[in-house]
Amino acid sequence: MEQSLSYDNRIDSESSDQVVNPWEVSAKDGGKIDYDKLIDRFGCKRLDESLIDRVERLTGRQPHKFLRRGVFFAHRDFNEILDAYESGERFYLYTGRGPSSEALHLGHLIPFMFTKYLQEAFKVPLVIQLTDDEKFMWKNLTVEESERLARENARDIIACGFDVTKTFIFSDFDHVGGAFYKNMVKVSKCVTLNKAKGIFGFSGEDHIGKLSFPAVQAAPSFPSSFPHLFPGMDKLRCLIPCAIDQDPYFRMTRDVAPRLGYSKPALIESSFFPALQAKNGKMSASDPNSAIYVTDTAKDIKNKINKAKSGGHQFSVVQHDLGADLEKDIPFKYLSVFLEDDSELELIRKQYGEKEGIMQTGDVKKRVTEILTEIVERHRRARAAVTDEMVEAFMAVRPLPSMFE
Amino acid sequence: MGFSKDQLLDRLQELEIDYSKYEHPPVLTVEEQAKYVSSSEGALSKNLFLKDKKHRYYIVSAMVDTKVDMKVLSQRLGLGKGGIRMAPEEALGELLQVSLGCVTPFAVVNESARDVSLLLDQKFKNQTRCIFHPLSNDVSVSLNMLGLDKFLKSIGRDPVYVDLEANPVVGKDQAPDLAVYVPSNSVVVPEVSNKTSTIQNPPPKSVSADVKPVASAKPSKPAGKVKSIADNSAPSAYKNPEKFVEEIMDKTSALLLSETKGESVEALTETLRKRLTSDFTHLAIMYKNTAYAEGFYAGTRHQPKRL
Numbered sequence: 001m002e003q004s005l006s007y008d009n010r011i012d013s014e015s016s017d018q019v020v021n022p023w024e025v026s027a028k029d030g031g032k033i034d035y036d037k038l039i040d041r042f043g044c045k046r047l048d049e050s051l052i053d054r055v056e057r058l059t060g061r062q063p064h065k066f067l068r069r070g071v072f073f074a075h076r077d078f079n080e081i082l083d084a085y086e087s088g089e090r091f092y093l094y095t096g097r098g099p100s101s102e103a104l105h106l107g108h109l110i111p112f113m114f115t116k117y118l119q120e121a122f123k124v125p126l127v128i129q130l131t132d133d134e135k136f137m138w139k140n141l142t143v144e145e146s147e148r149l150a151r152e153n154a155r156d157i158i159a160c161g162f163d164v165t166k167t168f169i170f171s172d173f174d175h176v177g178g179a180f181y182k183n184m185v186k187v188s189k190c191v192t193l194n195k196a197k198g199i200f201g202f203s204g205e206d207h208i209g210k211l212s213f214p215a216v217q218a219a220p221s222f223p224s225s226f227p228h229l230f231p232g233m234d235k236l237r238c239l240i241p242c243a244i245d246q247d248p249y250f251r252m253t254r255d256v257a258p259r260l261g262y263s264k265p266a267l268i269e270s271s272f273f274p275a276l277q278a279k280n281g282k283m284s285a286s287d288p289n290s291a292i293y294v295t296d297t298a299k300d301i302k303n304k305i306n307k308a309k310s311g312g313h314q315f316s317v318v319q320h321d322l323g324a325d326l327e328k329d330i331p332f333k334y335l336s337v338f339l340e341d342d343s344e345l346e347l348i349r350k351q352y353g354e355k356e357g358i359m360q361t362g363d364v365k366k367r368v369t370e371i372l373t374e375i376v377e378r379h380r381r382a383r384a385a386v387t388d389e390m391v392e393a394f395m396a397v398r399p400l401p402s403m404f405e
Numbered sequence: 406m407g408f409s410k411d412q413l414l415d416r417l418q419e420l421e422i423d424y425s426k427y428e429h430p431p432v433l434t435v436e437e438q439a440k441y442v443s444s445s446e447g448a449l450s451k452n453l454f455l456k457d458k459k460h461r462y463y464i465v466s467a468m469v470d471t472k473v474d475m476k477v478l479s480q481r482l483g484l485g486k487g488g489i490r491m492a493p494e495e496a497l498g499e500l501l502q503v504s505l506g507c508v509t510p511f512a513v514v515n516e517s518a519r520d521v522s523l524l525l526d527q528k529f530k531n532q533t534r535c536i537f538h539p540l541s542n543d544v545s546v547s548l549n550m551l552g553l554d555k556f557l558k559s560i561g562r563d564p565v566y567v568d569l570e571a572n573p574v575v576g577k578d579q580a581p582d583l584a585v586y587v588p589s590n591s592v593v594v595p596e597v598s599n600k601t602s603t604i605q606n607p608p609p610k611s612v613s614a615d616v617k618p619v620a621s622a623k624p625s626k627p628a629g630k631v632k633s634i635a636d637n638s639a640p641s642a643y644k645n646p647e648k649f650v651e652e653i654m655d656k657t658s659a660l661l662l663s664e665t666k667g668e669s670v671e672a673l674t675e676t677l678r679k680r681l682t683s684d685f686t687h688l689a690i691m692y693k694n695t696a697y698a699e700g701f702y703a704g705t706r707h708q709p710k711r712l
Binding site: 340 | 643
């Protein structure tokens with residue numbers, strides 16, 4: 001039974017632990033995020049081997065590396081989605097981005113890369129919400145600037161390779177209204193001020209815009225919010241790939257759903273992509289050296305990786321004796337996220353991380369730089385091909401007749 | 406672009422720093438400023454923006470009557486006798502994002518100024534209040550130095566106070582006492598100040614209403630589209646069937662040539678499949694999206710059939 005809404009995820013939690021919520025992510029005492037504790041506290045479940053095997057069976061293809069390597073590691077009701085899929089029922093995907101800056105880094109791309117795989121593997125449609133209103137409310141931006149950032153970010157998202165015949169991208173400022181707004185209000189009616197304070201840590205000092213935002217992020221979980229896409233499909237299930245810090249929004253949504261007669265959205269959640277200097281939390285758009293940006297040149301990437309925190313030892317003899325500390329080694333962590341080939345990863349793990357290994361930190365850094373450069377290059381080329389018309393097409397309110405093909 | 410004076414003043418208020426604000430016509434010199442802001446409000450400051458030969462930058466903020474000897478300062482910083490001079494005007498705009506006559510300790514709030522070293526006159530500490538421009542030379546603010554310290558700490562800077570009139574011996578056995586304040590990074594300021602080009606770094610703060618970089622202003626239906634259908638600079642492998650096939654053939658042949666190691670044809674085809682599938686799928690998706698977008702464009706602008 002899922003943990004009912006005992007909101008002990010407050011921002012100022014008693015145990016002054018790690019902090020994970022939509023606006024802040026930091027580990028305890030500058031250490032690592034304890035994901036087991038997080039899963040426990042949030043009340044979601046680990047994505048285990050059996051689920052991953054099931055995905056492989058149902059989709060007839062190798063599961064995405066983010067699943068194999070545990071980047072996406074937690075879920076709510078993913079097994080039910082698979083059950084439904086197996087019995088011929090479909091579902092749709094919902095993910096989003098808060099366009100707070102033009103500078104996207106690799107950490108931002110991870111949920112989109114994974115969502116694209118889900119779209120291809122399960123052949124299902126996708127809605128992508130750009131929360132320009134949220135960023136306007138929380139950050140020092142004008143409305144025009146947040147709208148502009150939303151469109152710019154849309155280009156990067158499209159460059160990840162989503163299929164326009166199955167994808168609807170929308171910005172809140174453009175789209176809120178009509179059926180979408182009706183669901184928003186229905187959700188709002190079910191959440192008291194006290195509950196919202198408990199979940200999100202709002203206080204008497206916060207402006208009322210913030211209070212009503214969670215409903216905006218909840219609404220896309222319900223198919224009736226998109227009558228142009230899912231007419232008459234009120235029972236269609238929704239799967240939300242996101243980073244685990246978004247969990248509070250959807251805990252609230254799942255609590256509200258049955259009261260509105262809707263199915264609860266399922267979630268599949270990722271851990272945070274470590275910052276290059278591995279300080280305490282995740283890559284941050286406000287610290288350029290903590291991340292690899294999609295606009296970085298090959299040289300930038302090389303420099304950043306070279307400066308990254310390594311688990312290698314200073315002297316090669318020590319390295320030879322002990323092997324690198326893979327727990328601390330950021331380049332190796334990046335490899336484990338982005339290197340396609342499992343066997344190559346295993347080889348590097350042995351040769352670098354174990355005693356008498358023959359690999360040095362420099363070798364690992366070189367390989368990572370190669371891979372990340374390839375990814376960034378490919379992204380740049382794809383982004384250059386995204387025209388204004390293409391963005392318009394993705395964001396147009398139109399039916400998607402072949403969305404399940 | 407840079408922090409605006411309003412953003413700065415808001416930030417001071419957020420930090421609960423007490424200050425008084427005086428508005429006046431724009432002033433370029435301390436003498437002019439003194440006409441509008443009387444000394445009873447606080448001690449006026451003179452602010453120098455300096456540069457050394459290795460392209461490192463410094464803001465020296467001092468009491469008006471403090472004598473700042475550039476030669477001595479240069480030696481104390483470990484830069485030799487003539488190592489420091491006034492920074493050029495372009496650097497003012499590029500790094501501090503302020504105009505002429507507006508150098509101020511507050512300028513370090515900008516990301517672009519992160520490598521600029523800030524040296525404050527020790528004599529400020531004896532004053533109840535001191536006066537600086539809040540990023541604009543038509544306003545002066547007076548505040549206690551503790552307030553400035555709090556502000557600096559809030560942006561991750563440690564306030565540095567220096568006895569600017571001291572003239573310690575610097576030599577073989579006496580290390581330059583201010584050398585520790587030399588920035589570790591030098592900064593390259595472009596020769597021509599190109600205000601129209603956009604950000605070189607991810608913009609830390611948003612655009613305030615008055616300044617908008619030209620290249621990025623893009624209303625939803627732009628008159629001059631940046632990337633429109635007629636624009637041929639988009640990779641045509643996504644638009645043109647022949648280029649599409651050429652891209653596929655090129656990549657496949659290249660891989661074939663590099664991977665053939667005398668292994669069986671089956672093994673080779675497996676390798677090809679593994680290595681190329683994802684790339685080609687991506688290529689195909691972009692091709693499809695481009696075609697759809699062109700169709701959509703045509704569809705939304707088509708003339709209905711005349712009945």
